[in-house]
Amino acid sequence: MDNCLPTSRPFAAATAVLVLAVLASFWPPEAQGHNITEILEKLPEYGVYNSYMSLTKIADEVNSRRTITCLVLPNSAMSAVAANRSLATTKNALRLLVLLDYFDPQKLHDLPAGTTLTTTLYQTTGVAVGKQGFVNITNVRGGRVVFSSAATGGGSKPISEYTKSIRQIPYNISVLEISAPIVFPGLLDGSPVSGNSINLTAVLETAGCRTFASLIAASGTIETFQAAMEKGLTIFAPKDEAFKAEGIPNLSSLSRSDLVTLLQYHAVPSYAPEESLKAAVDRPVVTMAAGSSGKYNLTVSVQGEDVTLHSGRDSSRIAGTVLDDTPVCILTIENILLPVELFGETPALSPAPEKEKSPSPSPSPSTTAPAPSTVSAKAPSSLALSPPGTAPESAPAVSPETAAGKADDNTPSGVPKVVPFSWLAAIVASSWALLC
Template sequence: MQRLTILLSLLFLLSTSTTFTRGHNITRILGKHPSFSTFNHYLTLTHLAGEINSRTTITICAVDNAAMSELLSKHPSIATVKNILSLHVLLDYFGTKKLHQIREGTALAATMFQATGSAPGSTGFVNITDVKGGKVAFGPEDNEGNLDVFYVKSLEEIPYNISVIQISKVLPSDVAAAPTPEPSAMNITDIMSAHGCKVFADTLIANPEASKTYQDNVDGGLTVFCPLDDPFKAFFPKFKNLTASGKVSFLEFFGVPIYQSLAMLKSNNGIMNTLATDGQKKFDFTVQNDGEDVTLKTRSITAKIVGTLIDEQPLAIYTIDKVLLPKELFKAAPTPAPAPAPEKEVADAPKSSKHKKPSSDVVPSDSPADSPDGDVADQTADDNASVTLYGGRLVAMVLSLCSGLLLL
């Protein structure tokens, strides 16, 4: 009996040495409920599904096909539909139990509409109130306090991760339902100029060919990564030295001819073509996650997305903290030759009394300070290997002990 207890303990240790996590997929969740197929379809069409899947601690207030038909009968643009549906995505977890146990009977929840920056003031918040008779009512902040939308039922709950509930009808909001300008009517340089990218925008305006390329691609989908003013000002002297065609290619390099939300960028890491890509002239960069951040990499520069100016399909404009340098126009700095290794002293050689002490200001070439990441590559490799080896030894040790106990 004692051996069995030890064996079970060891097996428990082995089973808990690795943890597994599972993300959610709103498309699959709603796919189990045919009466919500229209709502599900428009979450995908507006790219909100990707945004939802990239978040945790979230609540989706879904409406059935009849409610969606009423909304669509007004023929809103796809951008307006996105605003309305983003108001139905609460950035907090509200399961059935929590809805009926709201402190002081009411709560104010931020929504994805508020997070986009498209909602002025607090119009992107939703009031949730536990009313008499066990009902829970919902109402946007710009609805003059009217609470005429009610909780119907829970569709699926993954506690504290995602809750998908049905509400009785579409949340009424004049702000979210307001007509949005057609993409071609948007002035992308005005948007950039008003939000910290004026130097880049002015440079683009001054180049009619590149400017036209941007504007021609808006309707079909366009993502722009505009450098902030300070880094672009510092770079501008180099820009002026480019040839005329080089200037066009350089400016077009910051645009991508498809719409990419931030969630899509996070889930679609890899090489991305640009407006400047043309056959042998690749003019591409690599999108890569860095924790919660999204970075853009060329051979010599890594820039980080630091802000969102607009994200309304089919147009997204993000700010980046550095100026990307395409390898087709800028050569990467040559790697410095390694310093010669110091000559080894002969063990029995007499030491001169006039031997100079090395200056404390000189840093050896193999010092960790020379590593771009602050770590010596060999040391990092050894550390990683030791972790892997330790895990392997743990499993081997547990299995060996189990085998030994069974043979006793």
């Protein structure tokens, strides 16, 4: 340290601190994921609540959100809510117990002015009327905290009381036990839904999927769909414009068996709303076309809020939700999904004709061979997604540096990109050098 310049030390130290602070602002925080079913699975007193969270797929909605509070009912109270009611009605009751804010015991007892109005998951459905999607939280005498629907009106208000804390991951998820459900007039009045009570063709035609509706009716596929409704059914219905798109095979040339297979490829024999599909990015989605002749699976990718289905030959983004009435879900998609098992892989694109070049001096013999960097690798002919950790045999080897660059380019917007550790080490070393 004898060669250090004393006058430079304060400036160098300040520079080092500033650099590290800037780097820290770009460094991504540690992920704080949560899984409500895993939190409750070892607590048998909430087994009924936990099972309905899975059946209705509310668990997927909870797990996809960053900041959330779950109000949990013990078995006796949850059994009373679900008794003789459809899954759709039970699902709405559960949505009203999910608060889109973080409330731990301390925050509940320190509410400004002793009360607050908070938004619930039910408000995000688009079916809430007035204040049905909001809940009042109030501190009352004796340190008690109660919950009530903001849409109850002037009559006697059903009261649900906070009883104890179950689990908190600040400020990610809070799980609290309450004594009774939060309800508003009419919330639990829904009658059990029979699969045959939904007019599939009418729903599809209203959503702009008339061609798809006519095809499933004419081929008899609608009977298969209706039979699956009782246990669970999700339909990916292409819009009418999708059947007019360029490159779509002539469906009239298909045999009846192949047409039925294609239509069944657009359905899943389970309840899978959009939030549940987002959780399926690491596993295949088995369609109703699956059988001895092939797997007929789909894969899912997510970019921001967009969910895209991939057949291995083509892909289609989910355009919207037409019906979400547990256990039936109908989603519209932008393109027809063509299974590889039926239509084969996408043909390789023909190389574009070379443009005429202006005359140029003949190269010397030593320069006639193209440089290695100008030799293009042949692109894979299949668009099928490879399983995680694998790559197509024809894919060129990618260096770790290139792979890291590509991964960095695919970082979703709003997520800070990772600063290479080597950069941090170099800057710290440089800053330390300034000290000496």
